[in-house]
Amino acid sequence: MRFCLLVMAKSPVPGQVKTRLCPPLSPEEAADVAAASLLDTLDAALNTPGAVPVVALAGVVRREDVRDALAECVVIPQRGASFAERLVHAHADIARFRMPVLQIGMDTPQVTPDLLASCASFGSFGEAALGLAVDGGWWALGLRDPLRAGVLRDVPMSRADTGARTLEALHGMEVRMLPVLSDVDTVADARAVAAQVPGSRFAAALLDVVAVAR
Incomplete structure (x- = not known):
């Protein structure tokens, strides 16, 4: 089954x-680490069976x-003042593909094509899927209907209770819980x-950062 793999x-x-x-880290070093994380994430997305990245x-x-x-992905601009608004708008923008969506960020470079494909097994669950993060947030959200991401509009983001609040917002949907992952904040x-x-770009970039070894 084909699905939209949305990367924020x-x-x-x-x-x-x-x-x-x-x-x-210096701002330049942090940007290098972020670039490596994004590139590893895009590699996984581009190699995920059935995914439209x-x-x-x-x-x-x-x-x-x-x-x-x-250049190998469909790229759309983020819209909205808050991160919650940008999430809602991004899901609305990809609703035109008329596919289920699995949305992730660029902070989990450890994801693999097999993991993403498994998380997007929409035939095995009802309306939604949620992957909680170790820090209390979430790293993945699956929706059979992308427009139902509208429930995120009032969810406070980047907090220790964001994952729990998101699960509450999905109340009324059949939610499949995905594996818990650690995202990269610190x-x-x-x-x-x-x-x-x-063996990833991310690990190599981190090794190249002299400040981390101090």
Whole structure:
């Protein structure tokens, strides 16, 4: 079954991404780590069976390697003042594909095509799927009808209870719970995730950051 694999992404511009890694990382180092995370995520998305990769992008892409990867995806602009609004609008924008959607971010570079395909097994669950994150948020949201993401509009994002509040917002839908993953917000998160995928761009980028080793 074909589905839309929606990636919410921010252009890896120094000072605008992964600011919680600074310090110990510099803004430039944090942007390099973010770019590696995005590239690993896009690799997984592009190799996921049945997936139509769509990237909802914020910012202007300045890196050639990121531009090349995005050229293989459908790219739409993010719209809205808050992250919750941008999520709602992105899901509404891809509703035209008339497919179920699995939405992820660029902060879980450890995802694999097999994992994403499994999470998007829409034939095995009802209306929604939710993958909680270790920090209390969530890393993946599946919806049979993308327009039902409208329930996210009033969910506070980037909080320790965002995952629980999102699950509450999905009340009334049959929700399949997905594996819990750690996303990358802090240097400790980055080290833990890199250890899971030692051969990845993300792990290599982290090893190249001198500040992390101090």
